[in-house]
Amino acid sequence: MTWLVTGGAGYIGAHVVRAFRADGIDVVVIDDLSSGKAEFVPDGVPFVQANLLDGGAVRRALEGVSGVVHLAGFKYAGVSVDRPLHTYTQNVTGMVSLLEAMADKDIRNIVFSSSAGVYGTPKDEVVTEQTPPDPQSPYGESKLVGEWLLRDQARAVDLHHTSLRYFNVVGSGDPAVYDASPYNLFPIVCDLLSQGKIPQIYGTDHPTPDGTSVKDYVHVADLARAHVAAARALDASKTLEPVYNLGSGTGTSVREIMDAARRVTGIDFTPAEGPRRPGDPSRVVASGDLATRDLGWQNTHTVDQMFATAWEAWPNKP
Known part of the structure; x- marks a missing residue:
């Protein structure tokens, strides 16, 4: 049993690779390193540096593979x-290039890294898989189209698939792998604190308990294990739902994250406060009940543990 992890040199992909290996599953990585880092790929893991648009490279990476975890994008x-x-x-x-190559190689199992971005700004108090998609960016739309491609290809060939929709992925399961995104809250806070600067909260007038926006945060190690569980289920020919949300059902506010950062780092700071950013929802939280039922998935980390692992892995902390 060997699985290909597309985007396996990225922050999430590298954790998925480690989770597969910890579960005794061999992996191959394909990544063009546009945002991934070669040093995130563990020693001994076959690595193909290529973009998925290079069909020949994808077919070479698929040699001897029984399934695909698709995170690249x-x-x-x-x-x-x-x-x-x-x-x-x-x-x-x-995605089309990948599915064509999989069909050519007669590979029938795929776990797709989708996104909560397919929901846009949902009106539901807690998002479920029945919440209607309403993507509000080309990114969210592209993820939804990816799900449609899997659905339609499964009608045409014997393809077994599931898509995992998740929200804000945080923390680290290995101090050698960190989130370097300039757009994500945890690395922004880590970067500012490491420079002796003060993080800022945007919006303190949301209709939430502490006035700051509440979102779902999932620890990357928990997320990675969900991919392993889905892969094992597909490999065992179990029927899975077409999509699963990976969410806490409760969420964490921005102020709670700032409080955790203060406790974890020992840096005494009071976050600056500014107005809401346009389009920033007050609350986006998802239920993970279906994933718990079928994949045995749980978000096992507290907010302090999430931030502590992110801070431990942060490469520029003082």
Whole structure:
């Protein structure tokens, strides 16, 4: 049993690779290193440096593989508004290229890294898999199209698939792997604190208990284990739902994260406060009940543990 992890040199992908190996599953990585880091790929893991648009490279990477975890793609929702064609090329055309190569190699199992971005700004208090998709960026739309491609390809060939929709992925399961995204809250806070600067809260007038926005945060190690569970289920020919949300059902506020950062780092700071950013929802939280039922998935880390592992792995902390 060997699985290909596309985007396996990225922050999330590298954790998925480690989770598969810890579970005794061999892996191969393909990544073009546009945002991933070669040093995130563990020693001994076969690594193909290529973009999924390179069909020949994808077919070579698929040799001897029984399934695929597909994480590779352009992931910046805000930037996707300014670069829609690039986003669709990487995320939609790239998926087509991958599925064509899988069909040629008669590989029938795939776990897709989708996104809570398919929901846009949902009105539901707690998002479930029945919440209607309403993507509000080319990134979210491209992820939804990816799910449609899997659905339609499964009608045409014997393809077994599931898509995991998740929200804010945080923390680290290995001090050698960290989130370097300039758009994610945890690395922004780590970066500012490491420079002796003060993080800022945008919006303190939300209709939430402490006035700051509440979102779902999932520890990356928990997320990685969900991919392993889905892969094992597909490999055992178990029927899975087409999509699963990976969420806490409760969420964490921005102020709670700032409080955790203060406790974990020992840096005494009071966050600056500014107005809401346009379009920033007050609350986006998802239920993970279906994933718990079928994949045995749980979000096992507290907010302090999440931030502590992110801070431990942060490369520039004082």
